[in-house]
Amino acid sequence: MKSAGFFKRGYVYLVLAFLYMPILTLIVFSFNASKSRAVWGGFTLDWYRALFQNSEILNALYVTLAVALLAAVTATFIGTLGAIGMFSMKNGPKSLLLAAANLSMLTPDIVIGISLMILFLFANLPLGFGTMLLAHVSFNVPYVLFSVLPRLKQMNGSAYEAALDLGATHWQAIRKIVLPEIMPGILTGFILAFTLSLDDFVISFFTTSEVQNLSILVYSMARRGIHPTINALSTLMFVAIVALLLLVNRKSSILER
Amino acid sequence: MKKLLPLLLCACLLCAPFLSGCTPAANEKPSSITVFNWEDYINPEIFDLFEKETGIKVTYTRFTTNEEMYLRLDRGGVNYDVAFPSDYMIERLVKNDLLLPLDHEKLPEFKNTYAWLQTPDYDPESKYSVPYMWGTVGILYNTEMTDGEIDSWGAMWDAKYLRNVLMMDSVRDSLGITLCYLGFDLNTRDETQLAAAAEMLKEQKRSGVVLAYGVDEIKDKMVNNEAALGLVWSGDAITSIDLNEGLAFCVPKEGSNVWIDGMVIPRSSKNPEGALAFINFMMRPEIAAMNSEYIGYSTPNEAAMAILGAEYSENPIFNPPAEVIARCKFFHDVEDALETYNRIWEEVMNE
Amino acid sequence: MKTKPFAAPYAVWMLLFTIVPIALVAAYSFTTADGALTLRNMANFLDPIYITVLLRSLGIALLCTLICLLVGYPAAYVLAQKDFDKKGVLVLLFVIPMWMNFLLRTYAWLTLLESNGLITSTVNRVIEFFGGQGNVRLLYNYGAVLMGMVYNYLPFMVLPLYTSLSRLDRRVVEAAEDLGANRSQVFLRVVFPLSVPGIFSGVTMVFMPAITTFVISRLLGGAQFKLFGDLIEQQFLFTGNWNFGSAMSLIMMVLLLLSMSIMNRYGDQEGGGIF
Numbered sequence A: 001m002k003s004a005g006f007f008k009r010g011y012v013y014l015v016l017a018f019l020y021m022p023i024l025t026l027i028v029f030s031f032n033a034s035k036s037r038a039v040w041g042g043f044t045l046d047w048y049r050a051l052f053q054n055s056e057i058l059n060a061l062y063v064t065l066a067v068a069l070l071a072a073v074t075a076t077f078i079g080t081l082g083a084i085g086m087f088s089m090k091n092g093p094k095s096l097l098l099a100a101a102n103l104s105m106l107t108p109d110i111v112i113g114i115s116l117m118i119l120f121l122f123a124n125l126p127l128g129f130g131t132m133l134l135a136h137v138s139f140n141v142p143y144v145l146f147s148v149l150p151r152l153k154q155m156n157g158s159a160y161e162a163a164l165d166l167g168a169t170h171w172q173a174i175r176k177i178v179l180p181e182i183m184p185g186i187l188t189g190f191i192l193a194f195t196l197s198l199d200d201f202v203i204s205f206f207t208t209s210e211v212q213n214l215s216i217l218v219y220s221m222a223r224r225g226i227h228p229t230i231n232a233l234s235t236l237m238f239v240a241i242v243a244l245l246l247l248v249n250r251k252s253s254i255l256e257r
Numbered sequence B: 001m002k003k004l005l006p007l008l009l010c011a012c013l014l015c016a017p018f019l020s021g022c023t024p025a026a027n028e029k030p031s032s033i034t035v036f037n038w039e040d041y042i043n044p045e046i047f048d049l050f051e052k053e054t055g056i057k058v059t060y061t062r063f064t065t066n067e068e069m070y071l072r073l074d075r076g077g078v079n080y081d082v083a084f085p086s087d088y089m090i091e092r093l094v095k096n097d098l099l100l101p102l103d104h105e106k107l108p109e110f111k112n113t114y115a116w117l118q119t120p121d122y123d124p125e126s127k128y129s130v131p132y133m134w135g136t137v138g139i140l141y142n143t144e145m146t147d148g149e150i151d152s153w154g155a156m157w158d159a160k161y162l163r164n165v166l167m168m169d170s171v172r173d174s175l176g177i178t179l180c181y182l183g184f185d186l187n188t189r190d191e192t193q194l195a196a197a198a199e200m201l202k203e204q205k206r207s208g209v210v211l212a213y214g215v216d217e218i219k220d221k222m223v224n225n226e227a228a229l230g231l232v233w234s235g236d237a238i239t240s241i242d243l244n245e246g247l248a249f250c251v252p253k254e255g256s257n258v259w260i261d262g263m264v265i266p267r268s269s270k271n272p273e274g275a276l277a278f279i280n281f282m283m284r285p286e287i288a289a290m291n292s293e294y295i296g297y298s299t300p301n302e303a304a305m306a307i308l309g310a311e312y313s314e315n316p317i318f319n320p321p322a323e324v325i326a327r328c329k330f331f332h333d334v335e336d337a338l339e340t341y342n343r344i345w346e347e348v349m350n351e
Numbered sequence C: 001m002k003t004k005p006f007a008a009p010y011a012v013w014m015l016l017f018t019i020v021p022i023a024l025v026a027a028y029s030f031t032t033a034d035g036a037l038t039l040r041n042m043a044n045f046l047d048p049i050y051i052t053v054l055l056r057s058l059g060i061a062l063l064c065t066l067i068c069l070l071v072g073y074p075a076a077y078v079l080a081q082k083d084f085d086k087k088g089v090l091v092l093l094f095v096i097p098m099w100m101n102f103l104l105r106t107y108a109w110l111t112l113l114e115s116n117g118l119i120t121s122t123v124n125r126v127i128e129f130f131g132g133q134g135n136v137r138l139l140y141n142y143g144a145v146l147m148g149m150v151y152n153y154l155p156f157m158v159l160p161l162y163t164s165l166s167r168l169d170r171r172v173v174e175a176a177e178d179l180g181a182n183r184s185q186v187f188l189r190v191v192f193p194l195s196v197p198g199i200f201s202g203v204t205m206v207f208m209p210a211i212t213t214f215v216i217s218r219l220l221g222g223a224q225f226k227l228f229g230d231l232i233e234q235q236f237l238f239t240g241n242w243n244f245g246s247a248m249s250l251i252m253m254v255l256l257l258l259s260m261s262i263m264n265r266y267g268d269q270e271g272g273g274i275f
Helices: A002-029 A046-053 A055-087 A091-106 A109-122 A129-154 A157-165 A170-199 A202-207 A214-224 A228-256 B004-022 B045-054 B066-075 B087-095 B108-112 B153-157 B171-181 B191-206 B217-223 B234-243 B272-282 B285-295 B302-308 B322-326 B335-349 C004-029 C040-044 C048-079 C087-099 C102-113 C118-129 C142-166 C170-178 C183-194 C196-212 C216-221 C228-239 C242-266
Strands: B032-038 B057-063 B130-142 B165-168 B210-214 B229-233 B247-250 B256-263
Touching (some): A002 A228, A046 A055, A055 A170, A055 A214, A091 C004, A091 C242, A109 A202, A109 C196, A109 C228, A170 A228, A214 C102, A214 C216, B032 B272, B045 B057, B108 B285, B130 B171, B130 B234, B153 B229, B165 B217, B171 B335, B191 B335, B229 B234, B234 B247, B335 C228, C004 C242, C048 C228, C102 C142, C142 C196, C142 C216, C183 C196
Parallel strands (some): B032 B057
Antiparallel strands (some): B130 B256
């Protein structure tokens, strides 16, 4: 029995090794003094220094964060309101609105990207920061919606009615009763939207021109060849994603209690 | 909700520069331009020098092929002030009225350009473009992985170099050299000649000599000894040989393409004044020399060549001798045959 | 609750940025560049070169899904067992790569697989050690593209399987054991059938992005194995035939929706998601 457990455990670790080996290599080589990709030439932080002196990368980082934050806030707002509104709807119109969200989630990224590009050019909107932001809000909204809706379903409907009976206004009831109840869902939705937006390449690629986010920059740098600066950048992006996920995990487990 | 408020504030702060960028003060000149150029095709220090002198900030964006660049300009919705298309693409851009005429009053430094480059046949009066760089197309090869000197396009089809050839993922370049190899004109619109070239390219792919198709990546792969032969532009050859002494370059005897990349102002430019200032700045002898030295491509600027000195002007890759130029031809817009060209490339790539 | 108007911004947004764009794609698909109605774009797709790409995409996506299932199922099965400690951390470790940019994940393999990359040079050194010719090439072939895809999508298979397997009612398994079933019988007759919904949602989550993938084949395959996604990109950014590109996008969507509805018929929605 013991040996079987050992093999089972070993298998899981093997699969994890496959998943992490490339990432770990990138991280290790981001500290490699030698430019070579196979030989260790001593520890250095030079590539990180180079990274922070590269105004193009810093600018892309700024664009990435600004888009992700703005898109996540806007999408959370629209998605949460949508969920609350939909909750009091009859099944007919509700399922229509839900179908739109499902359609958006089922559409492949590349099709979302090109369809929005067509829309923006059709509407004569110059491709840039604004269009990228609109695109990001659009693919984020359904994710927020689907994080908030289950919370609303779990909510005790009579608490809201009771508040109204006790003289609370419509707004007060929503603010004091509904919002606190669905807050974990809103937060999950927000962070989900933020991470998705941080990570997006395909949709951004088609919906911007001169404004570049990190993914787009990584793409053009990766095509030119491998450079330790991208390793440093990847390491930082990886650390950021891990930190965010840990935050979500902790947050949702605290809120759950 | 209280938690969201600070977030919103942060977001507003983050966006302030973009918002202010949208509402320029009435009498203030817009102080930035966007350059639409090839990957790794300018010395980035020049942007700092230019900004220091004029206060105009430069954003660098990239395209991979002329065709991609054309499409971006043609479909609109973009904001580019200076673009760097090649000769045949300038021809097409002019034909489709996508460029602004250049005000030569504001381009005094144009006088530094070699006389033969001041009147290129794609834009005889330099009305829409001024030359940026020029060069040839040839084979970059690894002397340790090939035997002897290479002087024919045939090497790119030689079964000896199985999985060792890097081709360019660019219609005109790859098709052009195949047409040269077959002894045809590289601007041909003849269906049978094109079909023969297409068959050659498919055969090349089927036989397995091609390791990969690429544009920006070829230089790096060659420097790292990933392949024996690569189709490159002459300037990339110079940079690569600098980094790896085992590499050599040739312009095959069957003939090849000589090209000029120009600087143009797209019709949609929001800051043509800034664009003109930038183009003029780029033609200053010391700036052109510094740029040429950095990217390794040949400068069309006579005064800059004088600054660069004999080391450069006597380098046959940097400044090809007359007999090499004599066997090279310029690309031209193939107009209605373009569909055939695209079709061929699609067939080759999806073979 | 009288909150219906709250859904207005959502409804408007979805209409403007989801429905209208897709309608525009559909409109482009059935028109020429001059705006006249046509079926030519659809007919053009029947050309052997495009059908080849479609079949190649389907093939590599299916193969990728199969490999993910074969590799992922045992991992999910082991993870879902009760006596496995530190389960939470390990499951989280499977989640993390899902959130990493696919470009970075793909780029990581590029570094490992090029000639002087860690893996290739190690393999070549081992071959040389045994007296062989150490000039193996691991990059720029079909295998590299497939591996890149498996690597990218494996977590999307493991997670739904894990959710489905860990929700499995232990009492059913125990009952089967009490009734004298041996371990392989328990697995084949009880555990596996009960995990079928999880398999379906895992397969969906891998197959869908796999069939639409682009860029991976350019980076790892040296642009020699064009997939459906690359074809669409090519039309939009290089060849410039947006009508044909739209037609291809529409075909891709119809294909996806069809396979989705087939999957949904067999799987169930609660089989497990990523969230």
